[in-house]
Each structure stands twice: as structure tokens, then as C-alpha cells.
Amino acid sequence: MKSQSKFEILRMPPENTNSVLVSNGGDAAIFDPWGRCDDWARILEARNLTLREIYATHGHPDHISAAPDLSARYDVPWYMGAADRDLVGWGNELLDFFGLPHICAHCAPSSDLASGAAMVLGKIPMHIIASPGHTPGGMCFYFPDEKILLTGDTLFRDGFGRYDFPGGDQKTLFESISNIYNLNLPDDVYVVHGHGPDSTMESLRRENPYFRPAKA
Ligand SMILES: [Zn+2]
Numbered sequence: 222m223k224s225q226s227k228f229e230i231l232r233m234p235p236e237n238t239n240s241v242l243v244s245n246g247g248d249a250a251i252f253d254p255w256g257r258c259d260d261w262a263r264i265l266e267a268r269n270l271t272l273r274e275i276y277a278t279h280g281h282p283d284h285i286s287a288a289p290d291l292s293a294r295y296d297v298p299w300y301m302g303a304a305d306r307d308l309v310g311w312g313n314e315l316l317d318f319f320g321l322p323h324i325c326a327h328c329a330p331s332s333d334l335a336s337g338a339a340m341v342l343g344k345i346p347m348h349i350i351a352s353p354g355h356t357p358g359g360m361c362f363y364f365p366d367e368k369i370l371l372t373g374d375t376l377f378r379d380g381f382g383r384y385d386f387p388g389g390d391q392k393t394l395f396e397s398i399s400n401i402y403n404l405n406l407p408d409d410v411y412v413v414h415g416h417g418p419d420s421t422m423e424s425l426r427r428e429n430p431y432f433r434p435a436k437a
Contacts, residue, residue, distance in 0.1 A: 228367060233287075238256075238283045239253070239413055239415060247271055248273045253415065257286075278362070280309050282311070285299075286324065310325060337349055347362055350400065352373070357388040361397075369411050377417050378424070381395075395435050398435075399433070399435035408421065412425060
């Protein structure tokens with residue numbers, strides 16, 4: 222039987238980043254918790270959900286702004302690529318711009334992510350795809366049962382993420398994009414990007430000129 226999982230794309234205030242709320246029964250996981258902890262608490266309460274897990278595609282403040290507080294308030298693990306640990310606390314001026322509190326430099330994810338198979342909420346199969354380049358520890362997440370791919374800032378509908386931030390690297394980023402291309406995911410896979418409009422595998426292959434295999 223297929224899992225009774227539900228995926229909800231949330232553009233939390235102040236609108237900037239695409240977050241994803243995954244739930245199964247009364248349990249919830251948040252991917253890229255942008256915004257404020259209190260706003261997330263209201264969302265969870267309104268849906269009668271208990272937060273169990275937090276995941277981040279990468280360690281930039283616009284993908285983890287609520288992660289330290291949520292992790293502490295609900296005593297739940299916050300998973301992120303180990304190589305992005307050093308980024309936590311970097312780029313607080315972006316949070317100033319949006320009027321959000323700073324992320325403390327000593328805040329740290331509770332668990333490291335590695336590429337390979339994982340199980341969200343103990344029930345939902347997920348492939349973790351290491352995707353460095355935008356950041357050293359960036360990860361994409363693919364859910365084969367639901368045919369949903371979260372790219373973080375590695376790839377956008379019409380382009381790709383920046384590689385000029387600390388730890389970023391252009392060649393590595395294009396290798397990561399090539400890697401995702403070479404997975405040959407089905408056309409109807411729904412793709413949620415870290416920012417901007419969603420896409421599908423089919424539309425990415427057709428419309429994003431950067432979504433292609435790397436030149437040898
Ligand atoms: Zn980023």
C-alpha cells in the first residue's frame with residue numbers, strides 16, 4: 222500500500238523561499254524551514270501535526286532560518302549536509318533584510334545527511350543526492366513514491382543557483398546538475414526549487430538550457 226503522505230509547498234512569510242511540509246498521519250517533517258518558528262508552530266497546530274524531523278537542502282540562512290528554534294522547541298532532529306555546518310550563522314544580513322532574527326553561529330544541525338536511501342518519518346522513502354556547488358554540503362531530495370524532487374538552490378526552473386558564495390564552485394555545481402540530469406527521472410516528476418516557480422522534469426529538460434549533462 223502506498224504511504225498516506227502529504228506534501229505541501231509553503232511560501233512562509235516574509236515570502237522568499239519555498240519550504241515543504243511533509244506529513245503522514247499526525248507526524249510532520251519540514252524541509253527548508255524559512256521564516257519564523259512561531260509561524261511554523263501555528264501551521265503545525267492548525268493542521269494538527271506533530272513535528273518530528275527537519276531537513277535542510279543547504280546551510281544558507283534563507284533555508285534554515287527557523288531550524289534552530291524549531292529543533293529546540295519540539296526537540297526534534299535537524300538534518301543537513303555535514304559540509305554546510307560551517308555556514309550556519311553566515312549571512313545574517315539577509316535575515317536583517319527580511320526582519321528575521323539572526324541564526325546563532327553556535328547553532329548546529331543535530332545530524333548529518335549523507336547521500337543514499339533514507340526514510341522520512343520512518344515511512345516515506347527518500348533518495349538523498351549530494352549536490353555540492355551552490356554550497357559544499359548541498360543536498361537534493363527525491364521521493365520516488367510521490368515523484369517529487371526538491372532541488373534547493375542547485376537548480377531553478379529557468380537557471381541555476383549562485384556559486385560565488387563561500388564554499389561555492391561553478392564546476393562542481395554543473396557536475397551536480399549533470400548528476401541530476403543523468404538520473405533520468407520520469408517526465409512527470411514534480412520539481413520544487415528553493416526559490417521561484419515549481420517545474421517538472423519534462424519542462425526542465427525542455428526549457429532550462431543549463432539542465433544537461435556536463436561536457437567531458
Ligand atoms: Zn542558497
